Amino acid sequence: MTTQTHHTNRALLHATMLTLRLAAADLTSAQGWARMLAVAARHPGRGVNDVLLIARQHPHATDLATYEQWRARGAHVRRGERGVTLLQPLDGTGGAHDVVKVFDIAQTNALPPTRPPAHDLVPVVAALAALADRAGLSVRLRRGLAAAASADGDRLDLAANLPISATAGHLVGHLARRMLSAGPARDVQAAGAARIVALRFGLQPPDAPPPGPGHWPDVTDPAALDQAVIGSATAAIGAADALTARLRRALDQRPASARPTPVRPAPPTPPTRAARVPAQRRPAPPAVPASDTAHLAVLYAANAAAAAFYAARLPASRSAAAYLRSRGIGAAADPDGGWQLGVAPPGNDTLLRHLRSLGFSEQVMLDAGLVAASRLHGGGRYDLFRDRLMFPIHTPDGQIAGFTGRDLSGQPTRAKFFNTPATPVFRKGELLYGLAPQLRRQGAPAQFVVVEGPTDTIAAQLAYRGLAGDGVTTIAVAPCGTAFTAAQFGLLAAHARPDTSLIMSFDADSAGVKALNRAYPLAVTWPHGRVLGTAPAGHKDIAALLHDRGPDDALLDLLAAERPLPLLAVEHALARAFPDGFHADWPEARVRAYRTVAPYLIDAVRHGDVDLLLQSAAAQLSLAPHELSEGVIQHFGPAGRTAQPRPAARIASRSRTA
Known part of the structure; x- marks a missing residue:
């Protein structure tokens, strides 16, 4: 507000006050409310009285200043122009006002300002996501929402297929709502603030009904109604100005590495053959600070938009449907199944x-691992996933961090499964396929089942759901094509109940046995319920078992094959140690057998499965259980682990009772 005053008679002051009352009365109509919001958007920092008076007298004004201020800027007001009268409080007068006249730039000889360039919406969304994170608002982009947005407490779910401007508009609306006090007019105030900010930054504001009688107090006194409406306008303008200031600060404070590059015309698309760059030879993505939550939010948004794009193409893909049926998991194509499958x-x-x-800029797509730069043809960009069945991989809180894609082309030179490369949001050793969607549907389970890949994850989930009727809930997960890591183990432990069991179910082939052996040292330390192992006996994997036997019989087969994990692991270890069979009359063979069994027997002590392990291993070696137990104790030192007297005594005592 300017400090220049226009000393005039009482009649002009009263006329201005009357204009203000008329402007306030206009706010009770949808048209008047919308006009006020548009004026507030063009004149940030002005109070509600100024906004209402401008809306009533010169609603299309863009740049207002007093006569003296225009002269100071090197321009003059044209003769005969009528100014906009505004109210200005007088200091030390106990609420008295004077009138000041201001003129729009169109009423002067100043050149109109050039139209500012459109805002790059990607950094705006990133900054809004950072503000939401600081405000404790959890934002997720999801497919299949009935509405564009769904809010529940501190969680905001947005439809993944929204244009980026609409995504930003919804974020603005919910941030504004959190800044306003509760009350019957809170929704209309938040919608008003969102529209003001959206107009300032070129966003698409969320749809909101115009204010109606239900938003204002049920009063018969027109003056009281005017005060209530002006109070709502004041709240909306104040929230919009505060949010605008925060958003501009967030945009100004972003590190240079987090600022997406402008969208440039796409270079020529490389031919298909040139695009086949081996995964290990792809250039690494640019380093982005992991702490930059704003940029990470943009990458998550790009992945969510890609997932929605892929999902829209699944129903029309015959090759994808045929593959899912061949693996016994045709039900996974159901959009309500929670798997979010798609087709690239x-x-x-x-x-x-x-x-x-x-x-989205190409730099964001590169950082998210959705496109790649060709090493030929001037570094042109191309889709990283092509002709593949897409399995989204989520973070524990439900954000899509990356994808694994199964080849649908049938070309022998293409890898069957292909993962998103390492990005600021995707590190395959730290995520588990299938964890987040199932946690969201059923919470902490009675048992986790760890399998090898995404198709086995879905197959195991379909098979084990037969136990849900008995109150045994199951979540199947897969370690994204890598060895089972400590980070993945920690994810499961963090989302388990005190009695949650861990079941390791890898394929029955040699690769599955190797995977189980690599995972065993971690899995056997499971701090909650039992640790078990199972395998799809007679079938390549769980998906093949499900396809051939159906869910009910597949479940029975898996349950029948369940054994304590140390028991399953020692069977594999003895098979490796004696590929040509065990000769009990060879002393060297006996020592090797004792050393092989010893570490697994210690693990069995910890989990209470000593008797079962001794009986199984002894039967495999054609020895008596007590004979095996005594031999292990005798040769425990060379077994490669530090002996503890109490566990050894427990082994001996338990074996004598076997």
Whole structure:
């Protein structure tokens, strides 16, 4: 507000006050409310009285200043122009006002300002996501929402297929709502603040009904109604100005590494053959600070938009449907199943063009691992996933961090499964396929089942759901094509109940046995319920078992094959140690057997499975259980582990009772 005053008679002051009352009365109509919001958007920092008076006298004004201020800026007001009268409080007068006249730039000889360039919406969304994170608002982009947005307490779910401007608009609306006090007019105030900020930054504000009688107090006194409406306008403008200031600070404070590069015309698309760059030779993505939550939010948004793009193409893909049926998991294509499967089309830049149309820059797509730069043809960009069945991989809180894609082309030179490369949001050793969707549907389970890949994850989930009727809930997960890591083990332990069991179920082939052996040292330290192992006997994997036997019989087979994990592991270890059979009359063979069994027997002591392990291992070696137990104790030192007297005594005492 300017400090220049226009000393005038009492009649002009009263006329201005009357204009203000008329402007306040206009707010009770949808048209008047919308006009006020548009004026507030063009004049940030002005109070509600100024906004209402401008809306009533000159609603299209863009740049207002007094006569003296225009002269100081090197311009003059044209003769005969009528100014906009505003109210200005007089200091030390106990609420008295004077009138000041201001003039729009269109009433002067100043050149109109050039139109500012449109805001790059990607950093705006990133800054809004950072503000939401600081405000304790958890934002997720999800497919299949009935509405564009769904809010529940501190959680906001947004439809993944929204344009980026609409995503930003919803974020603004919910941030504004959190800044306002509860009351009957809170929703209309938040919608008003969101529209003001959206107009300032070129966003698409969320749809909101115009204010109606239900938003204002049920009063018959017009003056009281005017005060209530002006109070709501004041709250909306104040929240909009505060949110605008925070958003501008967030944009100004972003590190240079987090600022997406402007969208440039796409270079020529490389041919299909040139696009086949081996995974290990792809250039690493640019380093982005992991602490930059704003940029990470943009990458999550790009992944969510890609997942929605892929999912829209699943129903029309015959090859995907045939593959899912061949693996016994055709039900996974159901959009309500929670798996969010999709299909990446065979084109080189189909996804790239789609994401570009939503406002994502190519740098964001590169950082998210959705596109790659060709080493030929001037570094042109191309879709990283082409002609593949897509399995989204989520963070524990439900954000899509990356994908694994199964080849649908049938070309022998292509890898069957292909993961998102390492990105700031995707590190395959720290995530588990299938964990987040099932946690969201059923919470902490009675048992986790760890399998090898995404198809086995879905197959195991379909098979084990037969136990749900008995109150035994199951969540199947897979370690994203890598060895089972400590970080993945920690994810399961963090989401387990005190009695949750861990079941390791890898394929029955040699690769599955190796995977189980690598995972065993971690799995056997499970701090909650039992640790078990199972295998799809007679079948390549759980998906093949499900396809051949159906869910009920597949479940029975898996349950029948369940054994304590040390028991299953020692069987594999003895098979490796004696590929040509065990000769009990060879002293060297006996010593090797004792050393092989010893570490697993210690683990069995910890889990209470000593008797079962001794009986099984002894039967495999054609020895008596007590004979095996005594031999292990005798040769425990050379077994490669530090002996503890109490566990050894427990082994001996338990074996004598076997």
